[in-house]
Amino acid sequence: MKRSKWASDLHWVREGQQDRSRKTQAALLDSAEELFAEHGIGGATIADISAAAGCSIGAFYHHYQDKRSVQFALFERYATEYEDTNRIALDHERWEGAQVGDILLAYVQVTLANDRGFPARRQATVELARAEPEINSQLIKLKAMLDLGISDLLIARRDEIGHPDPELAVTFVLDQLGSMLRTRMQEPDMPTRFGQHPDEDFAHEAMCSVCAYMQIELPAEV
């Protein structure tokens, strides 16, 4: 039976142990993510992480062997989400009828929305990659997969591109947009730079720049 909207958020029964366990683990990962992003991995102690997750140091060690294993678990969670999202997003059928500019604009918009939603995620992942070479190479592979996926979509539309070397132009543009998006999230405080302007204006100027460089049509929504 479907519960009424009034009741749907209430829980009369106690949670099972598995739920409890999952929740603690997730809370520990969330806290680790935030603290790693803010203070670096070395700057976040296990006591900090446990306290932020609302549990004890003992509980921490019940779920994770040590700090390193949290690092790997955190990356695992990130990698799974990242792959799943990209698999859906890069499906060729999804983009039937789309032009080069539409795909690039979507890339910008989706990345902005993602990073706004989870502001610590990007920085925490950077920290993980720096601390663990294994994670670093995994992360490079993940990003390369996304780049290749978008490249495929764009190169399939190479006839639209007026730039004399479409492959080079695609590589350059993905690097350019990726760099700007990263800076926009990591350094929002620079008074003289574009971080002060709203996301919409950023997307607009970025598309103008990209379209002028590649010599493609400006997407309709801009």
Add this chain to the structure above:
Amino acid sequence: MKRSKWASDLHWVREGQQDRSRKTQAALLDSAEELFAEHGIGGATIADISAAAGCSIGAFYHHYQDKRSVQFALFERYATEYEDTNRIALDHERWEGAQVGDILLAYVQVTLANDRGFPARRQATVELARAEPEINSQLIKLKAMLDLGISDLLIARRDEIGHPDPELAVTFVLDQLGSMLRTRMQEPDMPTRFGQHPDEDFAHEAMCSVCAYMQIELPAEV
């Protein structure tokens, strides 16, 4: 008397104490810079820094009160160099006869050369800014000063710029180039991105992109 070129590198006399002191301090700063950049501030112990500088922990504490004071000293050194360089580079007389594209190309080339020469400096400074709010705001001021200086040079040549909003275009372009340069230094390993291409090709494509967006002339050297 000018010493012969054979002798100019030899030192028969012992260094004075002040030289010795200065050298140890500089070596400690250099080591701290490198280790902060590689492992983060929390990941670099005082023992690590001292060992890398070729001195003891005791010597460290003779020169610096604690880790924090090295952080400030390191930033101080960076800030001084940065300001001095920019004061010279941003002199309006220096750029007489230069066009917008010339100035932007010089910005790209000088930044590349600087970062190649001191690969750890940028990352270490990022770490310092994150650890100390005081350093962070100082750093923002320094960068803002450079941005404003370049902006002034470019806006003084606004007649060359075809973009409908020259001020906006200048802000956007400085953000764009700055972002790409930063990514180029910090993430050189991405196989699908432009880091794989040589600096000359990067500068070329960056200038093509910027000139197409701003609607200015491509500088002669590109």
Add this chain to the structure above:
DNA sequence: ATTATCTATAGATCTATAGATAATGC
């Protein structure tokens, strides 16, 4: 006499464990 360095170590901090208690599952 002063400055720079070293070795050795006390004290602080952090990690990781042991042993006890509380919550669920059968």
Add this chain to the structure above:
DNA sequence: ATTATCTATAGATCTATAGATAATGC
């Protein structure tokens, strides 16, 4: 009976100091 959590703490690591030694300056 099993799983999840807690408190208390041993052991490891790091910071920062004390006291001794070596190098320069007068």
